[in-house]
Amino acid sequence: MSGTLKVREISRQDREPLIHLENEDLMPLPAPLDGVEKDRAWTMLTEQSRSRYECGLDDTCAVNVPKPKTAEEEKQLVVRFLSGLEKLFDKENNWTFLQPLLLTMEHCTGCQTCAESCHIFEASGRNELYRPTFRTEIVRRLYFKHVKRGGLLSAWQHGKIELNWPMVARLIELAYRCNLCRRCAQSCPIGCDNGLVAHELRKLFSLEMGIAPKEIHENGSMLQLKAGSSTGMTAEIVKDNVAFIDEDTSERTGIEFHTPWDVKGADVLLVHNAGEIMAWPENPGAFGLILTMAGVSWTMSSELAAYDAINYGLWYDDAQFARVALKHVEAAKKLGVKRIVVGECGHANKGLCVVADRLLTGDLNVPRENYLPLLRDVVLSGKIKFDAERNDFPVTLHDPCNMVRLMGVVEPQREIVRALCPQFREMEPHGVNNYCCGGGSGFAIMSGNNFADWRFHVAGRKKLEQVLRAFGECIGPETPKYLCAPCSNCKGQFRDMISYYNLWEKNRLFYGGLVELVVNAMADVKPGFIDWEWR
């Protein structure tokens, strides 16, 4: 497939998809999915979706942009796109990422080192559409033509492009075919960042045109700013749910504890991804137990948005990102805590601890930490007794991109699993060279149309290959295996992908967080905290 699709085809006037993937095209997987016949068939996009929405890119549709009804409407959308494109290169509007964007626009040499690093490109069978530079090449041509106002000489230097609505519509979809894992940027000899280009495109569409996937905008950041959490939980509901979790965890472990709420002056304000409370209650339960047993002075906050660490704006919208980050630190300031500790959520850690660092001044600049150093220090301190034999099953560790490559938190989690999991094995490659789970940048919560099929067949395929290889010698159903994913979005992706390929039923491949492994190995709690029950 490589090299067959031309950049200019993005502007094709017909609404037919530019490419179509068959399972035979995809990167092969190891056992038990070795063979095209063992792969799942794709669900096709419905005729209704095709007729109603702009689905002219590939086999799926992530954003559901309604088809314009008139030529005039198309023209207006193109004008708005151009206006947004100019704003991306203007410091009043985009001071947030202007410098890295300019560097990427103006200096790519086309060496394709990035392509060798991209899991989506590789998994797709090296399809040209998913080459990291394909999207960037389109934006670069638009930049030189419409922002720098280049003429013929510029076209000779940078290439030609025709701007029309079908192109913009395809570009909207193409912005959501990248996990923003930035493995490509890490490999670029110049320092160009194709992941950033996808990020900036998403921003353009959201900030200027009001276009973003419903799951991350309307049901995501907007709901968080309205109800307090993208799960829809209000403060009362979340407190009720956590009280139930405390009770259940106390019963299961034999150690009673209660999550403290709104404690002024506590050392730690713990912020979970609220999805954990809904989907994986054992995770906040394990956190509560560990912190209580370690004697940490901690609290949770019931302020709006402060009991949900997620910050989807990181993926698509600077304004939404800043608003949620501000809510988190305002809650900490109000309580007078010494620090915020973000739980098992990769993008929340990266967003609040790293990216937001240059948004917060004065007393809003509350210290913010990833939970892993605290957990590592608790585990290795000797305050809690552990029996590693309780974790004597094969364990591998997934590295969430946001915590590892994008934040540099690599060793604390390894010190924990090395101490508590006798059968721990690494995936290859791992650490800062890891591969994304395929759910990054919001994909884990996006399943509209048949997007999940693309997410598992393409975006998650490389990671699935890694996981299957890590458990290669024990892949059979006789051995239960634990895929440790210390990030809610990654867990969501693994839950759905393992289900999709039926790997729990057939191969006893289980997934979960890190704190669950820690509690499971505590010598003073009832055995069997990890119950090996699929959820």
Next chain:
Amino acid sequence: MTVAAYIAIYAGVLIFLAGCARRVWQYARTPLHLRWELYPVPHEGPYRAAYGGSYFEAQGWWRTPQTRDRWHEWRVMAEEILLLKSLRELNRRLWAPSFAFHFGLYVAIAAAGMGTAAGAVRGELASGLATAAGAAGSTGCVMVVAGACWLLARRLRDPGTRNSTHAADIFNLMVFIAVFGMLACGYLARGAATASLGEFARGVIHFDRGVPVGTGFGAGVILASALAAYIPFTHMAHFIAKYFAWHSVRWDDRRNVRGGAMEAEIAANLGRRPTWAAQHVGADGERSWADVASANPVQEARK
């Protein structure tokens, strides 16, 4: 030919420096952006950088001042600049031609430096430097030509590069082949009556119109000067971009310390007035970023 070559060198060097300065200025004056680093970050020191760790791996990192191992950072930079380390590790097929091309350029630039030094001094040192410059220049030119031919062949044959190869990319590589080929051939095949490299360099420094310059070498010098003047206006100025992309983005893990110097820059950014048009942003060109960030679009819609 002599005067034309001199003027070309003066103009080429001036335009090159002005073009580079303009590009540096363009990137240096962009506002402080949000943190967007990628690990490993080498100034974390050899132990942490080896696996990509950061100061975030310790509790209470904010209680102690940030330290930077500049020595390790320089070591990583030297390996990257001289040996193209990341390319060697991640794109081995491209590394050999790219290394030949870039290292050839370094050697040729060093030769030009030695030639200039030979023109500025007298006696045995001058002749020694001129001889070394001639040898280094010839070696550099051969490496550049070989590397550029190899890169050109790859561009033309590899379907993976097709979408990101433009007419200018082919032209640029061909110009390198022509310029450095002409410089090497012109110098090595010069007549006995024409100036040596040291004499030519001295002539350039003193604008000595009486120095006889061979036609081939002179044409090579004029073309090389034109190429130098052209580079800052193309993506070939990536040596400038790389400095910013690595130091100001990829490795920029500077903390915003409460009450520190960075706060003023952040405050200035938060005072900027966006005009993004989507309704939920609530920007109108009057409200600042701080106003936008403090607003809750849901509550504002209720009003």
